[in-house]
Amino acid sequence: MERRYSPLLLTILCFGIAVLYIPIVTLIAYSFNASPLVNVWGGFSTMWYTQLIHNRQLLQAALLSLEVAVTASTVAVVLGTLAAIALVRFVKFRGRLLLAGMVNAPLVMPEIITGITQLLLFVSMLQMFAWPHRGFTTIVISHVVFCTAYATITIQSRLQSADRSLEEAAMDLGSGPARAFIEVTLPIIAPALLSSWLLNFTLSLDDLVISSFVSGPGASTLPMVIYSKVKLGVSPDINALASLIICGVGACVILAGYLMRRAEKQRELEMRSADHGPVG
């Protein structure tokens, strides 16, 4: 279905994509600049990358961020799957509207409000129950909240389009609803689980505002360290770090997308051959 393209439309599309990519490409190019001055090209060098390895503060922050991201996205995918099942499969229950609202609200709530309200909760909880102390635990909890929202939306749309007749067939053949779900539907929604885990991972790794509010003394995540360095001015080692993160995440996303598409095609092929295969 080839349609005629107006040159204006094409120009705007190219302009928009250029706007999105020029800053990133420039940043990566300058991370190999031997000169510490931003507007002078001093030749190709990887010195800023080697300097990163010796920066203990950055390494420690990176480690904390990775731990938070892995924990938060894993918990959030579990909660998000449960919420998605509840919203898609259970048509009527008390609190359905409440759940639907609480799943959608964190997506649009300005981070600064979520951050401040969660900090006030943690402080009041600490007074009442002597738990949780501000640091790793509170950062993970607050990340799980917004990650659950993203996970639920992703898994929900996948679950809606999943074919229920297969699950029903399994139940007709005598498996219980839980077993039918785990053996039939779970493999179908597995790509959505993976992609929501990845999305949660990158969102958690990137969060600055909420972490800054709910974190305690001594617990600085990578974005918090980057922000305080950037606030003071440009530093070439941040260019190197930023390039590493952007390229790493980009490569993971492209690879995951490719693998998921392949798995999808495989599954479609199997389904089709099962449909048309010889009977009996």
Add this chain to the structure above:
Amino acid sequence: MTTKITGHPGRWLIILPPLLFLLVFFLIPFAFALKISFAEVAARVPPFTDILTHSPDHHLQLTLSPANYLYLFTDEVYGYAYLYSLRTAFFSTLICLALGYPMAYAIARASKSTQNILLLIIILPFWTSFLLRVYALEGIIRDNGLLNTVLLHLGLIHQPFQIMRTSLAVYLGIIYSYLPFMVLPLFATLEKLDHTLLEAAADLGSPPWRSFIDVTLPLSLPGVIAGSMLVFIPAVGEFVIPSLLGGPDNLMIGRVLWDEFFGNHDWPVASAVAIAFLLLLAVPIAVYQYYNVKQQET
């Protein structure tokens, strides 16, 4: 089929974990913010007074102090910041729409394989770090950044053109960061558009621009609203962009809130600012929720 599962008490094992978690850690915090916004600042840990106290004759006493809210009206910084944030977010949303609509339209009209590649190109920046992208933009618009260097070399300007620490930098930052949020929902509605309707309009003698206004635009309205809300609401509360790219005059409410909290340590006033801010956003958030829930139901 569904009736079989409805009514089963076991389903609460599925519903309750996410419901309770979000209730405790997302909704209830707003009640605490509301409570503390009526307290007074105090030199202790945590730094505010209790609104519930025991009076000498052992009665619980509730002292609500509206002083923090009144303070928002007396100090003009807050009013200024609210208006500046709304205005900045509004015009940024318009520009994102003007740029994002043709992009989404072009992608929707591409062949299926081109579409996938273009979508990946649009989504990829969304996956990479927001903070780092703002930092990358700074490298372009700094006084000695790429843009000024290129313009100086071309002889179009004779001295660096200052963008950093101005409103223009804040606008560019928001548009650059939030453009994918506009394109994706627009694409989702434009992709579903029934092309036979456009063909019918053309057969009936409607010129392309007329068909666009009469058919395409009204049918893509849900995408326009979703995209606009996804840009507008977070942009009003934006902190990173005005803080890194803007100057001291570009006081957005997110920045004021941050300074009140980390600079002045006035938690009650910060809570009042947050509650007032939330009330201000209640209408756009409700609109977004309404369209979102409605779209999920169908």
